[in-house]
Amino acid sequence: MRVVTISATYGTGGSVIGPAVADRLGVPFVDRAIPSAVASELGVTLEEALAHDDRAESGFGRLLTGMMRLPTVTLGGVELYVPAGMPLTPDEFAARTEQVIREIARVHGGVILGRAGAIVLADHPGALHVRLDGPLRRRVLQTAAYSGIPEQEAKRVVNDNDRARRAYVRQFYRSDPADPGLYHMVLDSTVIPVTTCVELIVAAASAVG
Incomplete structure (x- = not known):
């Protein structure tokens, strides 16, 4: 069973490249299914799970960037609002997310984004770890073009999401997601076309898997 993990900064096409790689490898693409599975296992709502997810632009990212200013706690050095009575703690979410990811890799294989x-x-045998990144300026331009929003707004979205995703990895794993030592392959998908990125990842996954 092929396993590929993809870490993607905002504006690098991870949500396009990931499914394409999964389709080529004949394995599931795993992204939004993770918070849903965690919510089900913990007995909380999907909205509560998404509040702690590193890929939920309307959840974890917004909380970390201070868009809600109510009673706060500190998470990874950043203040965030925690809704009163919310039963899901960040540590619980991270721990259950790890369990879901490991189970998916063991049972089904898949392309796991974020x-x-x-x-x-x-340490998963045969797993390929990929990083998609690129200069901020090009990521902002790609986001603006794809979303149809002004460049200044695209820059805010990119920066907000970058901060949230860095905070998630640093808080729970004391690591920098930009560290190239975590990956077998780092691609600048703001320059390399999507189809070429897919071909490179599929070829590498087939070689190591």
């Missing part, structure tokens, strides 16, 4: 997959599955 959630520190390269760290969680660092």
Whole structure:
């Protein structure tokens, strides 16, 4: 069973490249299914689970960037609002997310986007770990073009999401997601076309898997 983890900064096409790689390898693409599975296992709502997810632009990212200013706690050096009575703690979410990722890799294989997959599955036999990145300016331009929003707004979205995803990895794993030592392959997908990125990842996954 092929396993590929993809860490993608915002604006690098991870949500396009990931499914394409999964389709080529004949394995599931795992992204939004993770918070849903965690919510089900913990007996909380999907909204509560998404509040702690590193890929939920309307959840974890917004909380970490201070868009809600109510009673706060400190998470990874950043103040965030925690809704009163919310039963799901950040540590619970991270621990259950790890369990879901490991189970998916063991039972089904798959292409796993985000959630520190390269760290969680660092010792998984045959797993390929990929980083998609690129200069901020090009990522902002790609986001603006894809979303149809002004460049200044795209820059805010990119920066907000970058901060949230860095905070997630640093808080729970004391690591920098930009560390190239975590990955077998680092691609600048703001320059390398999507189809070429997919081909490179598929070829590498086939070689190591």
